[in-house]
Amino acid sequence: QVQLVESGGGLVQAGGSLRLSCAASGRAFSLYTLGWFRQAPGKEREFVAAVDWRGGSTKYAISVEGRSTISRDNAKNTVILQMMTLKPEDTAVYYCAAGRFTGDLYTRESLYDYWGQGTQVTVSS
Numbered sequence: 805q806v807q808l809v810e811s812g813g814g815l816v817q818a819g820g821s822l823r824l825s826c827a828a829s830g831r832a833f834s835l836y837t838l839g840w841f842r843q844a845p846g847k848e849r850e851f852v853a854a855v856d857w858r859g860g861s862t863k864y865a866i867s868v869e870g871r872s873t874i875s876r877d878n879a880k881n882t883v884i885l886q887m888m889t890l891k892p893e894d895t896a897v898y899y900c901a902a903g904r905f906t907g908d909l910y911t912r913e914s915l916y917d918y919w920g921q922g923t924q925v926t927v928s929s
Contacts, residue, residue, distance in 0.1 A: 806830035806902050806918040813898060813923030816890055820927075824885040826900035826920060837903050838876055838883040839910055842896035842925075852898070853885060854910035863910045867893070890927045897922040 812824040824840070839854035853864045853874040862874055873886045883900060901916035909915060 806833070806836065808900050808902060808918055808920035810898065810900050810920045810923040813925045815926045815928065817928050818890060818892055820890050821886070821888045822890065822925060824887065824898055824900075824923060824925075826883045826885075828881045828883070828902065830918075833881050833902075834878040835904055837905055837910065837915075838874075839901045839903070839916060840874065840883075840885045840898060841901060841913065842894075842898045843922075844896040847896075849899070849913065851911040851913075855883065856908075856910075861908065863908065865911075887925075890925075892927045892929050895925060895927050897924050 807829045809827045816822055835857050837856050840852040841849050842852050843849040851865050855862050855874045855876050859876050871889045876883045899922045900920045902918045903916035905915045
């Protein structure tokens, strides 16, 4: 069992930045692929970014590529999503997720077994 808790969301003006953090507890944390997803009102949940268990391979959605950086610290059991140059379109509830799988199919929600409660990000014009 893995427990995930997100933090760092809030209200920010367009062009600003936020640092989202996810604290994890449970067994074999270092062996899990970690990802971030988001869901806006009236829309389906979508992939944002992910990092593999080694921390050496990352993947980003086209909508955030170049504006976001995902990283992990296995010693502290945390995964970070640094978002820059935020846009109103980035407004959503952001969720972190963990899955124990191999390969580079990071965007498949079905591969993630554990999910956090989410943190709200609101970007104003």
